[in-house]
Amino acid sequence: MLISIIIPTCLRSECELIRAIDSVLWNGYDNIEIIVVNDNRTNSFDDFCFLISRYSSASIKFLYNTGEKGAASARNYAVNYSSGELITFLDDDDFILPGRLEQMYLAFIELESKGIHLISTGRVYQYENYSQLEIVGRQLFGKINLKDIYIHNDIDIGFMVRKSFFLELNGFDQSYKNLEDWDFIIRALKLGGAYKLKSFSYIVKNDISNNRVSNNDYIGLEKILNNYSSEFGLVWKEKIEIQIARSMNKYGLRKAIRATFVCRSLYPIINYLGYIKNAIISK
Structure with a gap:
């Protein structure tokens, strides 16, 4: 074939x-x-x-x-x-x-x-x-x-x-x-x-370069969010918003705590700790 x-x-x-x-x-x-x-x-x-x-x-x-x-x-x-x-x-x-x-x-x-x-x-x-x-x-x-x-x-x-x-x-x-x-x-x-x-x-x-499109994942994530949020539900929406925040380097502890209550899991906090770890390593 x-x-x-x-x-x-x-x-x-x-x-x-x-x-x-x-x-x-x-x-x-x-x-x-x-x-x-x-x-x-x-x-x-x-x-x-x-x-x-x-x-x-x-x-x-x-x-x-x-x-x-x-x-x-x-x-x-x-x-x-x-x-x-x-x-x-x-x-x-x-x-x-x-x-x-x-x-x-x-x-x-x-x-x-x-x-x-x-x-x-x-x-x-x-x-x-x-x-x-x-x-x-x-x-x-x-x-x-x-x-x-x-x-x-x-x-x-x-x-x-x-x-x-x-x-x-x-x-x-x-x-x-x-x-x-x-x-x-x-x-x-x-x-x-x-x-x-x-x-x-x-x-x-996977070189670190600002010229790679994949560094701007928040652009595609926002479209994914708009297209499927009504179908996949509130918890899914919250987790995609976390990814958007991480992609834009705007993921703060306040959002992580709020998302923890919405998701009813430790996923946002664990994700936040990973985000902080990556930020420290990249410096």
Whole structure:
């Protein structure tokens, strides 16, 4: 079965983009197409010339996103040009380890009939050009339902999904500036389940940089809050507001105490202590 691997890029790093592409080509699953979509606001298709010559014999499509810019739009744009029955996503500064695609494919074929719509794997953070590697802690594995991820998303952007199902849900919501993958996963898991393989084969670049979109999680969190607060209830709302406060560096003890009474648990206080600990370590 043909798998389309979608890689959006703003061409920030030629080296990292090549690493991402090569990690797919060397993954060991041959029935693939790679779609690299240029989402840079100022560059054009001509900026792919160095890649076109490098990968002239590989099954790679190079596209320029002529629509609305942003990660959600670029991925949707590329999906519309994909030929695979299955699709998966890879950020241009991340990469995958050998065997991941076949492992996910085999799991998908086995589990789709049991109501599983998404297949994912575990992930590893790499910091500052491999000066530190970290297996992300407290990851969930096995079958994952909506209530497993609706407060903290544990499924990375590299999930595998059937293209027809992705299009049925209208893809990623392009009004999101970030966390559009979490919103999609919430919508997908309302209709079935996901399965996360215990394979640490998705490697995430996690350098500390103010230029990374993920430092502005509060933007996506506020949209998640607005879209689902009436559906998921008061305690859920309070826990998302804690995440927003943490993302904005505005999580104080007063809010933690108030949230403790709303949630009727020690979750807010424990979260606050973790927030303080991280603040001290980062100084």
